[in-house]
Amino acid sequence: MNIKINSNFKNIKETYLFSEISQRVKRYSEANPGKDIIRLGIGDVTLPLPSVVTSAMKIAAGEMGEQKTFRGYPPESGYPFLKSAVQSHYQRYGVSLDISEIFISDGAKSDLGNLVDILGSNKVIIPDPVYPVYVDSNLMNGNNISLISGSKENGFLPMPDQITGDAAEPAVIYICSPNNPTGAAYNSEQLAKWVEYALGTGSLIIYDSAYEAFITQDDLPHSIYEIKGAYECAVEVCSFSKFAGFTGVRCGWTIVPQKLTADDGTSLNKMWLRRQSTKFNGVSYPVQAAAEAALTPEGMKQCLSNIEYYRRNAALIGEVLDSKGIFYTGGRNSPYIWLECPDKMGSWEFFDMLLNKAQIVGTPGEGFGEAGEGYFRITSFGTYENTVRACDRLREIL
């Protein structure tokens, strides 16, 4: 063909992280048959859906089979019943939202990726290490990316004073808190500095709060809108994936406040509505019904019980690292534990050591960006029994 293709795709790096991991594990298994390997590299939930969620989904599926209750095209931005439930969810955190500011989606990844559609060519600020979607979706649009590094010194919570170049230049800033992969979470004071920076420069914050349900500390905001001024500078993207175990069900939401306007007065809310109405046809009705059930009191109870299960795993891993004096972030407010590889080992070196000596599979930190070199991610999404056994092994070899 002679048509022009999007040449920006050439700038996207292929990541071989997970295929490299599975190859190394495969080689080890073949050389050491019968060895019991414990996988703590997974970033996906493992507990089944709460029963209130599956019941709601079954009922909704049944409704779709009856003439009186059948539903065709859903509203592009979500059913009012689910938007109301999300609105109430935010009220628990003292955040008031108008229904028109809530957009139901098929998951955070879609919205995080598609938000670039409504933006022009801006300076883009992204923390490192990071969930690769922010970088890749901006590379696809040919945007100019500045990475700001997490480190032991800043507790993997980079701050505005690290921004290089013209400090007054408005930017699109990605923040994920609690962070994937580091598990580090900004407190109110730190987030307020980001909001202040954004308001001062006319920047936009894209705030990914997918892991907010894992927060246990009182001084950590669940939503950026708990910070004064955030309605004027931030979009928030959240998900049912980790909170309610919806990774296989696919539902999330995005908040685009009515107060978000470009300097010519254009409403970002209207632009996003237009984008979604044009390129998206809404979320499956049974999925939205299931999501609504997760936000009922009984649903919340069941979801939080699952989160508590993962938290207990994280605490066990944290105790081992504490006892060994190993630096780490995460665990307390996140399903992820991000640890400094001991003895200045490289990420892959530590990966091989853990696999060979303890038959534990984790994720090398450099897979999430250069600033992840020398670090390692372990998740709490394994079973309790496997996590206990993994901790015993870690205690022995570290």
Place this chain on the structure above:
Amino acid sequence: MNIKINSNFKNIKETYLFSEISQRVKRYSEANPGKDIIRLGIGDVTLPLPSVVTSAMKIAAGEMGEQKTFRGYPPESGYPFLKSAVQSHYQRYGVSLDISEIFISDGAKSDLGNLVDILGSNKVIIPDPVYPVYVDSNLMNGNNISLISGSKENGFLPMPDQITGDAAEPAVIYICSPNNPTGAAYNSEQLAKWVEYALGTGSLIIYDSAYEAFITQDDLPHSIYEIKGAYECAVEVCSFSKFAGFTGVRCGWTIVPQKLTADDGTSLNKMWLRRQSTKFNGVSYPVQAAAEAALTPEGMKQCLSNIEYYRRNAALIGEVLDSKGIFYTGGRNSPYIWLECPDKMGSWEFFDMLLNKAQIVGTPGEGFGEAGEGYFRITSFGTYENTVRACDRLREIL
């Protein structure tokens, strides 16, 4: 905020078509209380889902609630079980596809909108009248659009000889057959001319076959890949929405052949996989299970029985128009009937006449583009009883 926004959004026209229709209907109802209005403007299915589909969805929802059968993140391009079912579906039409060429989506609209992500800035050829997504998603990307008009003369099936400008220039060409809104469908000979044009100019055809299940005539292809050479020049987007009544369930697919390469050898299949892996996290498992059920022999039987119901409605409307000598396209291979307004009436004039004299609501053709002026869309998605009554009224007033 001072960040740059996507200024192309300013070029997208707001369409007030459906709000204008509902306002006119509201005014009429208020002025004429108690009048029995029959709505044949709807573009959405109305029959409930087949029982095999809802059963499969309920079972899958139940599986998600059990530890042994729970599923987390689905593959971004779809579960192999559903891709295999789509592959077999195409074999019925003599079309062979590799599994890697099939991408499961949450509906045709998403993929039709998102495909622009992998393309550069090309001449874009779009038929008029047309489903607005093609135009709007290209306007959002700042692409240069050439409309080619449907008319009574070409049976609302525009052909390559209508293309203006440099006839050798490679282009991205949108084809929807059977067409929304005109219901007109290309035969094999006509489609072969489009494929020949695309191959000769190095163009890409984006073929929307969402209504293929409504085809009854043997000489009309269900897939563009029934045409020789199409694997080298066409992407095909299809949907469970109309075939299986999935407008509220959300599932579709897109075929990107391995043979589609840019002139530098870049594989469009790889680009689309990369786009989807970055900005999409796959389709809900219970939705994919429901879609698989629709493609089983029993599912096909139940789905086709629903389509037969709509077809009978279309035939009734067609008979009235035939008896009055009114020109129309569609109906036979499509749920839509696209008629020439009698007595050279304008689209809105005819709308008002139908509403006032027969209490029937349809859709003015100009809502789908300039070439739709003087035409009118009636759908077969109403109930049989209402369609019969509407036909009686039409017979009287036309």
